[in-house]
Amino acid sequence: MRHAYPPDEPAGSARHRRAVLYSHDTFGLGHLRRSRALASALTQSGVVSSAIILTGSPVAGRFTFPPAVDHVRLPGVKKLPDGSYISQNTGMDIDGTTALRSGLIASTVAEYEPDLLIVDKEPTGFRGELLPTLEKLTETGKTRIVLGLRDVLDEPEVLAAEWARKNAVEATERFYDEVWVYGPRSVYDPTAGLPLSDSVRARTHWTGYLRREIIDPADVPEHPYILITPGGGGDGAAMVDLVLQAYEKDPDLGPQAVLVYGPFLSGEIRNRFEDRVAALGGRVVATGFDSKIEALFAGAEGVVSMGGYNTFCELLSFDARAVIVPRTKPRLEQWIRANRAEELGLVRNLDQFRDGLTADSMIHAIRALPAQTRPSQAGADGLLDGLDVVIARARALMDINVQSAAE
Structure with missing residues (x-):
């Protein structure tokens, strides 16, 4: 059941909207830093009142987050040279670690009840860990779900084979209300080689790149x-x-x-x-x-x-x-x-x-x-209009939820 709100502030109202940003983070900093930029823009603009980032990054705790943004650290995994994965430090095999991560994702989303879920890059999550959550959210229909893609993913042929192996096209067709590409279409189209339906392509939006600002002032050298x-x-x-x-x-x-x-x-x-x-x-x-x-x-x-x-x-x-x-x-x-x-x-x-x-x-x-x-x-x-477009698209999507609830 949704949380109770004052009569003039119904569930899903702008003041109480929440977002979850999922970032599998099996390698590097990119997914976490992109999610932090998005969460910061959404909360500071007032489109959502708070946001939680689900991240597998081992260095998430070393970043600062805006007051309305928090993060949940998923157990880490490590990619080996042969392309396989192992658990980073849980003492469990990779199947057990994936199941643990999947359970943490599902319980966080169930308790937090987001109005918006933004998934970074992987439509099914790491090794399919996101699928139970996507199934549940689709059943309830109370959360708008977005797939966010960076401007370039890989060579078209390589990407098509990867998405086929992961059933990612099927997941995108079934679960996602919109696809946001964080770049201009005039620069590159990361979906060009994917067999997406006309319906998915019609709900795909090119945002432009995500503008960055100095979040934390710091001393820099005075000399060149x-x-x-x-x-x-x-x-x-x-x-x-x-x-x-x-x-x-x-x-x-x-x-x-x-x-x-x-x-x-x-x-x-x-x-x-x-x-x-x-x-x-x-x-x-x-x-x-x-x-x-x-x-x-x-x-x-x-x-x-x-x-x-x-x-x-x-x-x-x-x-x-x-x-x-x-x-x-x-x-x-x-x-x-x-x-x-x-x-x-x-x-x-x-x-x-x-x-x-x-x-x-x-x-x-x-x-x-x-x-x-x-x-x-x-x-x-x-x-560099990406964050402005994200804010506008997020607001429009969640307004659809409010209108549906009113009807």
């Missing part, structure tokens, strides 16, 4: 610097190594680089990088993880980064001249995004297939940063 960030860092060792090679080979290369390893680049690899950073005598300074990285983006003369979705949104939002070094395994997602962004004049793509990844190519790219055009000069401002 370039920011080096591999995102979460779990697959960023090659990029960090390349930047350090460039500074080691060219003693006149500048300005100073501020290197943020990310929380998942650690152990022996990071220790070796730390020795090399120390030998550069202050030309590169490094830190492990900075949850306030937006301030570093805003103050940087330029950025060298990998090509993840959140990093790309920050580059556009803070109008940063950027060199992107995209990964190409296990997905071509970052390469597709960086290649398309370079075609539009938004960034420089240091393409291993075209340029080769050598110290010399990185030296040249860093030296050329001051002459690059900023994203705004290529029309980036017109690509």
